[in-house]
Amino acid sequence: MTCHKMSQKKIFLVLIVICTVSLLLHRGGHFNWNMEVFHPGCTTLPSHPAPGLKPKQTNIVFLKTHKTASTTMQNLLFRFAERHNLTVALPVQACGHQFCYPRSFASQLIHPHTLPANIITNHMRFNKAELKRLMPNDTIYITILREPASMFESLFSYYSHHCQSFKRVPNGSLEAFLKEPFRYYRPEENESVYARNTLTFDLGGNKDRPATDVLYAKAFAEEVERVFSLVMISEYFDESLVLLRHLFSWDLDDIIYIKLNMRTSSSKRSLTPDLDAKIRAWNSIDAYLYDHFNATLWRRLSALGLECVTREVRLLRQAQEKLMRTCFGNQMPIFRSAAEIKNKDLRPWQPSEKVDIVGYDLPGNISHEAQALCRKYILPEVSYTQMLFNSQSLRHRRIFQKQTTQKSHSLQPPIHTILPRHSQVYRSQLPSTDAVGTPPRKGSTSTQKPATDNKMFKPRFTNTKA
Ligand SMILES: *[C@@H]1O[C@H](CO)[C@@H](O)[C@H](O)[C@H]1NC(C)=O
Ligand SMILES: *[C@@H]1O[C@H](CO)[C@@H](O)[C@H](O)[C@H]1NC(C)=O
Ligand SMILES: *[C@@H]1O[C@H](CO)[C@@H](O)[C@H](O)[C@H]1NC(C)=O
Ligand SMILES: *[C@@H]1O[C@H](CO)[C@@H](O)[C@H](O)[C@H]1NC(C)=O
Ligand SMILES: *[C@@H]1O[C@H](CO)[C@@H](O)[C@H](O)[C@H]1NC(C)=O
Ligand SMILES: *[C@@H]1O[C@H](CO)[C@@H](O)[C@H](O)[C@H]1NC(C)=O
Numbered sequence: 001m002t003c004h005k006m007s008q009k010k011i012f013l014v015l016i017v018i019c020t021v022s023l024l025l026h027r028g029g030h031f032n033w034n035m036e037v038f039h040p041g042c043t044t045l046p047s048h049p050a051p052g053l054k055p056k057q058t059n060i061v062f063l064k065t066h067k068t069a070s071t072t073m074q075n076l077l078f079r080f081a082e083r084h085n086l087t088v089a090l091p092v093q094a095c096g097h098q099f100c101y102p103r104s105f106a107s108q109l110i111h112p113h114t115l116p117a118n119i120i121t122n123h124m125r126f127n128k129a130e131l132k133r134l135m136p137n138d139t140i141y142i143t144i145l146r147e148p149a150s151m152f153e154s155l156f157s158y159y160s161h162h163c164q165s166f167k168r169v170p171n172g173s174l175e176a177f178l179k180e181p182f183r184y185y186r187p188e189e190n191e192s193v194y195a196r197n198t199l200t201f202d203l204g205g206n207k208d209r210p211a212t213d214v215l216y217a218k219a220f221a222e223e224v225e226r227v228f229s230l231v232m233i234s235e236y237f238d239e240s241l242v243l244l245r246h247l248f249s250w251d252l253d254d255i256i257y258i259k260l261n262m263r264t265s266s267s268k269r270s271l272t273p274d275l276d277a278k279i280r281a282w283n284s285i286d287a288y289l290y291d292h293f294n295a296t297l298w299r300r301l302s303a304l305g306l307e308c309v310t311r312e313v314r315l316l317r318q319a320q321e322k323l324m325r326t327c328f329g330n331q332m333p334i335f336r337s338a339a340e341i342k343n344k345d346l347r348p349w350q351p352s353e354k355v356d357i358v359g360y361d362l363p364g365n366i367s368h369e370a371q372a373l374c375r376k377y378i379l380p381e382v383s384y385t386q387m388l389f390n391s392q393s394l395r396h397r398r399i400f401q402k403q404t405t406q407k408s409h410s411l412q413p414p415i416h417t418i419l420p421r422h423s424q425v426y427r428s429q430l431p432s433t434d435a436v437g438t439p440p441r442k443g444s445t446s447t448q449k450p451a452t453d454n455k456m457f458k459p460r461f462t463n464t465k466a
Contacts, residue, residue, distance in 0.1 A: 057248035062121040063143035067154040089117035097385040098123035113396040126204040146234035149276040165195035178278040200285040211284035231293040327374035348380040
């Protein structure tokens with residue numbers, strides 16, 4: 001009898017154990033997530049803020065390179081800045097949405113309403129001395145590179161209508177260009193920056209050093225390594241974000257993104273090993289940089305622990321999927337060509353009829369909160385820059401008005417400085433505080449339609465000297 005009771009008890013205990021285990025295994029989602037976060041091999045940073053944690057890095061220079069997934073990264077930084085009330089330095093109107101690229105960056109190209117700045121991320125040609133003068137002394141510099149062959153194919157197609165070096169090529173043939181590049185390429189032309197060693201040029205280097213000058217490439221890579229604390233790699237975007245999260249002490253939420261500014265697969269082409277080799281030879285400094293920093297990235301990922309990285313990448317992708325479900329209902333989003341996107345602000349800029357840059361539309365049946373949240377993730381570069389400018393400008397004027405009313409009820413007339421127009425873009429000194437508090441310029445109010453025309457894209461040069 002007792003013996004029978006004992007075995008019943010045992011069976012009962014075994015059942016409880018089985019139940020508990022299966023419950024744990026099938027709980028899914030939340031529970032697994034916590035287990036993973038507190039995995040002993042990976043405790044460098046929890047995914048949520050905890051007391052005693054290093055504060056988040058908020059002063060950042062992101063050098064936005066061309067055709068490298070940098071628009072997605074810029075969107076991530078814009079959203080971070082908005083959530084944390086940070087100021088993003090934005091270009092004066094005469095520069096469009098870029099800092100008068102391909103001119104070298106100068107602090108006078110920043111609109112005074114967007115100073116003092118925490119973050120700078122719009123397209124520019126890098127200029128360390130000017131940035132150092134402008135940014136707080138604890139600023140961290142980061143950038144992103146892409147594999148040179150696929151990058152050049154992308155540049156060749158994206159700028160086929162804007163870059164003379166590419167326009168001269170018969171039938172727009174990449175093969176023809178690479179066979180005799182010097183027949184079509186003119187280094188002195190403004191747009192030649194898209195036709196050779198574009199990454200090197202963006203980073204402030206000399207794109208026209210001959211391929212034989214390996215010492216230059218090596219010295220330049222070392223210089224980049226000294227300035228930039230992290231060089232991300234497009235092909236390993238999520239892994240790069242994990243490194244960024246650790247470097248910046250950010251939360252998992254801070255690195256969630258939706259991919260932006262992509263071509264349809266029909267306007268991409270695959271490359272033969274022969275073309276691949278020719279592109280690398282033509283863009284030899286970029287190729288050197290890429291190989292150098294890809295190796296650096298993987299060394300650093302190994303140092304962090306590849307298991308830990310894989311786990312964080314998985315968490316990031318889970319969070320992304322959840323966001324996609326919130327934003328696009330239960331089905332995954334469909335890429336749409338610009339013409340198909342109903343909301344004009346959400347249409348990405350189209351370089352030509354030959355290249356289709358796809359974007360997203362939001363379904364009408366999601367909640368208002370979801371609309372407001374999701375819109376930010378898919379807002380194209382030009383629209384977002386304009387929107388940030390409007391909100392920062394408003395905040396700037398509000399703070400200024402408060403300061404003047406607090407200071408005194410002086411009878412001085414309001415300051416009516418003419419705000420930076422073309423002539424002031426080239427001032428040699430920093431914008432003075434006199435420019436602060438002037439009424440908004442025409443054309444910078446929210447009623448202005450986002451400048452998505454070709455003029456915004458082309459750098460506008462004026463010959464005015466300071
Ligand atoms: C940002 O500013 C708003 C309004 O001034 C304030 O309500 C909010 O708490 C601030 N957020 C942070 C993170 O400082
Ligand atoms: C950075 O700037 C702050 C305030 O402007 C100053 O107190 C600090 O000493 C500076 N740090 C360095 C390393 O220069
Ligand atoms: C350009 O295309 C035309 C017609 O398709 C062809 O006859 C010509 O040989 C091509 N030229 C080059 C340089 O490929
Ligand atoms: C570069 O652009 C400016 C303004 O668009 C133009 O005046 C200048 O001639 C161009 N330079 C070259 C070499 O094309
Ligand atoms: C980047 O480096 C890793 C590690 O060395 C290598 O496996 C990978 O092939 C490289 N990627 C490219 C695109 O060269
Ligand atoms: C929104 O509509 C689509 C079909 O148009 C549907 O599949 C989806 O479930 C709807 N989402 C919500 C949240 O109602």
